[in-house]
Amino acid sequence: MGQVNRVVTVTINPAIDHTIAIPNFRAGEVNRVQFSQLDPGGKGINVASFLSDFGQPATVTGFLGADNDEIFRRFFAQKDIEDRCVRIAGQTRTGVKIMDEALRQTTDINFPGQTPSPADIDQLFGILRELAATHEWFVLAGSIPAGVSAGIYRDMVTLLAGKKVALDTSGEGLRQAIPAGPWLIKPNVHELAELVGEPLTTHADILKVARTLSERHGIHCVIVSMGKEGAIFVEGDEAIWAVPPPVEVKSTVGAGDSMVAGTVAGKMRGLSLAECARLATAFSMDRLTHLGAGLSSVAAVQSASERVTIRELSNTAI
Template sequence: MARVLTLTLNPALDLSIRAGAIRLGEVNRTESTRLDAGGKGINVARVLAGLGHDVTVSGLLGADNETAFVRTFAECGLRDAFVRVPGETRINAKLSEQDGRVTDLNGPGPRIPERSLEELIERLWPLLPGLDAVVVSGSLPPNVAPEQFAGLITGIRERKVPVWLDTSGPALVAGLAARPSGVKPNETELAGWAGHSLDTPEERLRAALRLNTEGIDDVLLSVGAEGVIWAQRGSALMARPPRVSVVSTVGAGDTLLAGSLHGVLSRWPRERSLRFATALAAESVRHVGVGDPNATDFEVLQQQTLVQELSVKQLTRETHR
């Protein structure tokens, strides 16, 4: 299989909490709690390693509470190339209620010594030869500037390795300007880049195709339960996921990105890749954690995933019916 590196500058310990309806200002009893070593790049790495790829994880990791991460890397067969920084990695709380509502409480992360970022870059460049892809994902630590983030992406591209990006806000804007090979925003994140709301399927598709024209070959636009748009070099597919009972959406986007990249690295037709990735993301929301391609009904989920071609002209006709 392929060799992949995921880069996570601001990982987190994810505290997942299941409860009934949350009553603000009162004592609430939880149904379950779970603490996992997380961060978007680490989630992507879990999925890719489970699909048989040789995966290295890198980024910036707090030295004071690294135990859960080191254990996860060993359990999942991930090569650990993280740079340790002083202090603790942040903790993010995910509150999931019975009606499917999820509330995220995300910490900012530790401040990063300048020398640590320089050490990461020095460690990163020798890892790139022979890689088939790099995935750069997640938020930035408080004192890492979007311009520094974009410089990392540019440096990877200059070394002729495909880069896939998944972040938000100023980091996304700066990262897109560095022209990664692929990007996976949701509609809110893409709207922030576009400078206006993307309330209709036509607006979303136009924004994704605009990224194609600006030099980004693959745009995976996730629209929650409505599905996924994959715009590639001016053409687009739309996948509609099967209906499933939602327990937690945490990690669904990371699963989608990993599943799509798996298809690309396996040289599958784009329709097959998108069906696989969309079904795997649907599988992931049925439980806490990333998607499991070994689920007993995964083949059924793929069969229930509808993939079709999509065009602005088609959407315009449907809007005016």
């Protein structure tokens, strides 16, 4: 079978994001909603959405609640995203985000998700095996639903051995998957510190831990994101620090996902590590500076990329 130039993204714990705008939100009081909006969410689905907006078609798989998948079906059709998600009994959970532009803060209320059955999980692994025959790139992103083994990402990475697998998760799921050697990981600095059980306060600390992980487990590319401080991209002997300019943040939802999407898009186009770092950071800048799902436009990403500062980090110059 021929190779298909589509990225597969996997979301095992999706959510419907219910954004509710309430200026000066106060807990324990009556609050008036300015506007509200429902968006399909979940980290792998976000990555697929960014890629699709950038002209890079994606296939999504993972789990969706059968009872409320309409919003996802519409979204996938709109974005030319191929839907290979396993439908499970019940509803996809909702994540309520109370967005307060006056106080510049967001309050999250997360419902628990549905637990897929062992048969659902088998079905997903069957789909992954099938997709692996024709796809090179896989993005595994997000949390693990309650009741599912923390080893599920390890098992996926093992199944997809030899593929370009980007893993963006945290906690026990990340810890267990790392020895299986994903091709790329993108923890944020807090997730990385939790993983290694020590505070990471300097770039030198981060670089050392990233290099050790890469060498010990054969992880080709380690990206450590640091919020507005940018991100450190490590690959072999190379280390790049990409820093966004100060931007007016409208929403931080999906910052990390856009960075993963930008990196994959860059890698698929054969860009150097520095150029991938620039593109990934531009994706995140675009994500942060407008509301709503996805990228605003390819042109906006292009112009954002010109404002990213790229610094090479060497072992001595940090």
